[in-house]
Amino acid sequence: KTNNPKQPIMKKYYLFAFCLLLTGSLFAQNSNDLKLSVNKGSIKMATEDGQFSFGMGGRVYMDAASYFDDKTDLGSGTEIRDIRLLMKADLWKKWNAKINIGFADGSVSLKDVWLMYKINKNSFVRAGHFLEPFGIEQTESSKTTKFMHAASTVEAFRPGRNLGISYATWGKQVFWEAGLFGSDTNNKTAGDEGYGLTSRFAFAPVQNESGIFHVGMSGIYRTADAAGFNELGEENPKSIRYRSRAATHIEKRRFIDAKVGNADHQTKIGFEMIAATGAVSLQTEYINANVSRNIGEDYTANGWYTQLAWLVKGGNYKYKMKSARLAKPGPGSVELLARYNQTDLNDSGAMIMGGKQKDITIGGTWYVNHNILVKFHFTNVDLDENALNGEENFNMIQTRLQFSF
Amino acid sequence: KTNNPKQPIMKKYYLFAFCLLLTGSLFAQNSNDLKLSVNKGSIKMATEDGQFSFGMGGRVYMDAASYFDDKTDLGSGTEIRDIRLLMKADLWKKWNAKINIGFADGSVSLKDVWLMYKINKNSFVRAGHFLEPFGIEQTESSKTTKFMHAASTVEAFRPGRNLGISYATWGKQVFWEAGLFGSDTNNKTAGDEGYGLTSRFAFAPVQNESGIFHVGMSGIYRTADAAGFNELGEENPKSIRYRSRAATHIEKRRFIDAKVGNADHQTKIGFEMIAATGAVSLQTEYINANVSRNIGEDYTANGWYTQLAWLVKGGNYKYKMKSARLAKPGPGSVELLARYNQTDLNDSGAMIMGGKQKDITIGGTWYVNHNILVKFHFTNVDLDENALNGEENFNMIQTRLQFSF
Amino acid sequence: KTNNPKQPIMKKYYLFAFCLLLTGSLFAQNSNDLKLSVNKGSIKMATEDGQFSFGMGGRVYMDAASYFDDKTDLGSGTEIRDIRLLMKADLWKKWNAKINIGFADGSVSLKDVWLMYKINKNSFVRAGHFLEPFGIEQTESSKTTKFMHAASTVEAFRPGRNLGISYATWGKQVFWEAGLFGSDTNNKTAGDEGYGLTSRFAFAPVQNESGIFHVGMSGIYRTADAAGFNELGEENPKSIRYRSRAATHIEKRRFIDAKVGNADHQTKIGFEMIAATGAVSLQTEYINANVSRNIGEDYTANGWYTQLAWLVKGGNYKYKMKSARLAKPGPGSVELLARYNQTDLNDSGAMIMGGKQKDITIGGTWYVNHNILVKFHFTNVDLDENALNGEENFNMIQTRLQFSF
16 A cells, blocks of 8 residues: 555545535535625625625614794704614616615605616616705715704705606716606695606816815706696696705794795706815805796795814715715714805795795714714704794704614 | 554544534534525525524505596606515414515505414415405405506405405315405494405316416405494494596596495405416406395495406416416516406496496516516596596506515 | 655645635634524524624514493404514624514504613613603513503503613612603694603512512603693693503593693602512502692592413513513413402592593413414403493403514
8 A cells, every 4th residue: 555655645635625625615605695794884685796785774863952942932852853764685786776764753754765777887777766866965865964954955945855767877076867756755636746857967076185176066847736626627726835944853843934826837956065175074055946937926045055074083074976975974983063054035026935044053973883973963043034933043952863774 | 654554544534524524513504593595586584494484575666657638637647656564484384474564655554464374285374464365366466466456346346455364275276265354454433343254266277388277266245344323322324335446546536436325244256267378368357246235225236357468578377376376477578468347336226326437458567587577558447427527538558667675 | 755754644734724724714704794593583693793783573463352341332353453663783792772663553653762872781871762661561562561451550650652861770689770751752742842750670689499579669750741832822731641441452442531731740659569489470560640730739640450470381480680570481381360450540639530440351371482472361341430431341352363573
């Protein structure tokens, strides 16, 4: 046997091959197997070939507000501002699906519910219920907006989520999305729904270590929803409404509110700007809304906000071209914030005085980890004589504990 | 050393055993471990011993409809027809549980919510909220029904889902299910709920390559729900109602509607037939409903539909004895469809004229993959003088984008 | 070659090391990998380092009730008493999050929705929507309470779940929790919400094989919710209400009901006792409620229950100091039950006669496995002349099929 020293070596090779086979068979997983892991604090299930990926999770915002009243007696208290269940899936490599349902206030509200087809790495077509592409804050998840509440200007003029179809594409410096949308999915009024054409274009020539600069523009054309029929079977006059809460949600009254009767359609234009240098960023949006009326003068309203943010801890601001906005600061970050916002729903020409609101907020956010954040805001609200209860000025302190996974 | 050539070989065996042990320990999984995989585009978690299996997912139907009106002004538009979250579990080998909740129209509606005990491979007992065993289309998930909307006959007479208990068994050629059911789970009217006895029997003597032939019969006996009490504490007269939309859901009005007062109980009989040869299939159902009344003549109504389907692409039709109906065509299939349906809620003897509807639909379905399908329908609806707005005839085009995972 | 017998051995070592490497790489999982398993019939996903853990599941209670009436005509029937979807997460080792939403009666109701920070092994701080720490049955999940329905005393006086923050700590023999809570999350009335201070203390000196003995005490101070404003802008008089169903839920009427007007705040005190020896256990709670009023005499009401349980099969009762109550009997257990309960909402001094209810229940529970249980109860209810329809006495049989995973 010692004459053939190859034999033991051969055997070793067999053994070696066998071991490889055994262990290899574990690596060579069935392409249908999903690998389960935690990704930034959330569940991720994915096949290794990139064909399938699933995720599921939830989100909760718990708010408290204390109001220092002027004229109107505001209701201080607590609420679960939002609570959601989420399922999402990447299917057959090219398709994405998302189901996100909200359960705040003890009722069901559909959030992102859509099916997306990825044309290539930089463009997609999407059908379903999602945020119309208009401006920065309107298109951003409340999970990442810097303030607890959208600017009143955005709340008043935003198209929100509607059932529709859109196309989006982005390059190294530009982003463009355009879509066609139906109306409120829960609309139960007799008659045809209105529809809207919406588009957003953004250009970000500077995105580097030293700074970020982004400008953009959005536009909407939307027809008014039917308002039912009168006894003669004729269409009732249609209306379009703009209104907003006072940068808060626990007190639910809308202090500015313009209901424009005899409406045919509305057009809105929005301008946006983001500038950042290091740990300081500035974001501004201006929105102008115009309602074409069948009877009476056209109605015009507008508003704007500007917000300053400073990452006291957490490095520099980053930019995401895919969504054309600032990225969420990393875990552990601490951010200081200030915002000035004014919204003017008065149009003396159209004889519709919806009120004018100016508000200033200063506050901060602690991004505890990927899952948890805490917000704290002080806000002063100033209303003119056309507001709900006339001229008044009040203050509030608000705080949010948010978790998601 | 060379005198003992066994030693290295022994060591090799040890090494071999050790490798086996190492790798083997990875194979010999704890029976509590769940294997995670994708099964037909959905998440599957299962233990290897078949004791446990879990699944979770969602479903969304997005519809659009355009109506070409006659007399009634119909509301064209879009809607999310259905949106669901699903969890299911196979527990301790013998038990199955399912929780399926719908969130369409911004409200919660319970779908399949049940616990099943598998007696053996071919029979089970089930308790909970599920579809009463009556006919083909009534017992089929809307995920797989060929048309966007159930035939108006089925919509008018179907018992739907109720809280109850049933027993089902099937063999090579027969299927039988029978159950006892309570009434609408959300019933809040004072007084005792009605109850129903429901059964379906099907016989499929031909199920092979060359063709499929299936006949069946179903029956229901159901008492009327209490309608509360009058001031004297006496029971109010009970009623039973049959009604249907016009083969559409975005326009929500029911054009045929018979409310039968002074009702005691109802009996319904259904006949069903499926015939297929190769890529062509025919499905027909006839339903007769009778209401026994305490005052006045008994009320009788009936309806039937017949539908033709042709798999232009996707092979031949297949049959599932377990549910006694055609199986869902495979991914990639393209199907052409035609259906004639008429429902007559007029009974001049009982002096209740609920209206008569005839409708014809032609359309098609593209089964994009396991998760996605697209439907497209053209429908003509013809109503008699007893319908909601009298005699009229209108057309509509409808489309659906459906995804589930 | 045989001159160097070391070589093959060296090679073997390399081979050995290589095998170790190969297999070892499989053991040395990424700390982000989640291991998927079944734990007591439920899905569990956890990292091996204890940093993350996720769970998801559902729960359904299906009830039927048959009433043997006295004066009031009660509505026998069936219902899905509760149906829930659950997601929970242990995040970054120190944090726990839970989202539990109920969908019974076709509406959304928030259940446990909270974020917890684990200070150490024996204490935590929790913020969110959860059961205020008051007594035994109020703080226990309906999944494990011995009876289908909470004692009417607990139903009448319980604070339920509210949005708040609490601190809990426990040792070998003591448990203490205290919290500050807002009011009903769905409160939409104008004006400030009320708030509550709630605390529970329990002492369990005996927890061994031969027996269990536990006593405890709870207290609440809670201000009344605002009731809106009158035309002059003045606050409407506030009220506090105590009421309860008749140890059942399918018949929804509350037979005892006291609405205390001109209320300022309420204080409640609860005493609790658990004693067990072997397979027999006794549990008792007494609650006294007092409403301080701005006009009129203070209102006082009280109630108590005592329940006896016998584990015919399933071993001895066990105790959990972490929640300060008896543990759920193991799978396969069979338990016999008896409960006497009386609730007196009459206060002649305050001239508010809400009615008095005495009820006796005998029944049993079969814990089929970790996921499924069946309950069966017979109940006699006795009401005094101040109850909804005056003096009466009726009986009922109720049963529940419960599953969860």
